C-alpha cells in the first residue's frame with residue numbers, strides 16, 4: 001500500500017499561503033476526501049509524486065497532454081525558442097503558423113485569435129457574439145463548463161458540482177440574468193425557449209461532447225438541431241471545443257459530427273501543456289474583433305512564443321496518420337474493461353466512452369444529462385478512486401471529470417490498468 005507523508009506535509013504548508021492549498025479547486029481532492037498528491041515529474045504515461053510513488057496517469061493535466069508527459073518533440077520545440085526570449089508583446093511569425101495550422105484543421109474556423117486560457121476564449125467568444133448580433137442574452141446547457149467568467153458560471157459542472165455551489169458567490173445577479181440555462185440533450189426545451197425569446201439571444205454556447213460532468217455524449221440529432229435553430233433566429237452558435245478540439249479528431253467534434261458552428265473555442269491541447277486558448281470562426285464575425293472592429297479583447301502574453309512553439313509541435317504530431325484511430329482503440333479498451341468489471345462484479349455502473357475519453361458513473365443506468373449524472377453514487381466513486389490510486393493508477397479525484405488516454409499509454413499500461421480495475425471492483429463491493 002502506498003504512503004504519502006511528504007505530500008501531506010507539502011499540502012499543509014501550501015494551505016498556509018494558497019487558498020485550500022491549490023491553484024484550482026478540483027486539485028484539492030475534496031470530492032474523494034484525503035490529501036492531494038504533490039507531483040514532482042511526468043514522463044510519457046506516468047507521473048511521480050513527492051513520496052517517490054509512480055502512477056499511470058489518466059488525468060493528463062485535465063486534457064492537454066494527449067502525447068503524454070514531456071514528449072520529446074514538444075520539449076525540443078520549447079527548448080529551442082526559450083533561449084531566444086520568452087515574450088515580446090509584438091507579433092512573431094510563429095503565431096501565424098499556429099493560426100494557419102488551426103484554420104487548416106478545424107472546418108469552421110476562418111480566422112482565429114490566440115489567448116492564454118480556455119476561460120478567456122469562451123468569455124471573448126461570447127463578447128464577440130454579442131457585439132456581432134447586438135443582443136445580450138446567451139443560452140448555455142446545464143453541466144457544460146465554459147471557464148469561470150461571470151456570465152458562464154451558472155450550472156457549470158465539474159469543480160462547481162463537486163463543491164455543491166453551482167452558482168459562485170461574487171457573480172452579480174444582473175450577469176446571470178442574461179444567461180439562460182437549458183438541459184443538455186433536450187432539443188424540445190431549446191425549441192420552446194427560442195419560440196419565445198429567440199430574437200433576443202446572441203449566442204448558444206455548448207460543449208459538443210459534454211466532458212465536465214464526467215463524459216456525456218450528445219444524443220443523435222441534438223447538435224444538428226442546435227445548428228438549425230440558431231441559424232433560423234440569427235443566433236451565433238459557439239462550440240466550446242476546449243476539450244474536444246484535437247482530441248476527438250484532428251478537426252475536433254465539429255468534424256466528427258459534421259456540424260459547422262459559427263465560433264469555436266479551443267484551449268488545452270493546442271498549448272501542448274502550456275497556457276494557451278483560442279477562439280475563432282467565420283471571418284464576418286471575427287472581423288468584429290479589435291483592431292478591425294469594435295469588440296475589444298487583448299492580452300499581454302497572448303501568442304506567447306514559448307506556448308506557441310509547444311502548440312505547433314503538438315499539432316504536427318497529431319496530424320500524423322493513424323493517431324486518432326490508435327487513441328480511440330485505447331479508450332475503447334479501457335471503457336469495455338470497466339463495463340465488463342461492472343457486469344462481472346454485479347456493481348451497477350454506466351460507462352460512457354468516445355474516442356480517448358471515458359468515464360464511469362456508479363449506480364445509474366443512464367448518463368445523458370446533468371440531472372442524471374448527479375444521481376450517481378459518489379461514495380462508490382470515492383472508494384474506487386482510492387483503491388486505484390493505491391494500486392498505481394491516477395484517475396480524476398472527482399466523479400464529475402473525464403478520464404483521458406494519451407498516445408503514450410502502452411498496451412502494457414492498459415493491461416496493468418485493467419488488472420487493477422478487476423481487483424478494485426472486487427474490493428469496493430463490500
Ligand SMILES: *Cc1c(COP(=O)(O)O)cnc(C)c1O
Pocket residue numbers: 116117118119120122145146147148207212240241242243267268277
Ligand atoms: C477546461 C475548459 C475550459 C476552461 O479552460 P481554462 O484553460 O481552464 O480556463 C473551458 N471550456 C471547457 C469545455 C473546458 O473543458
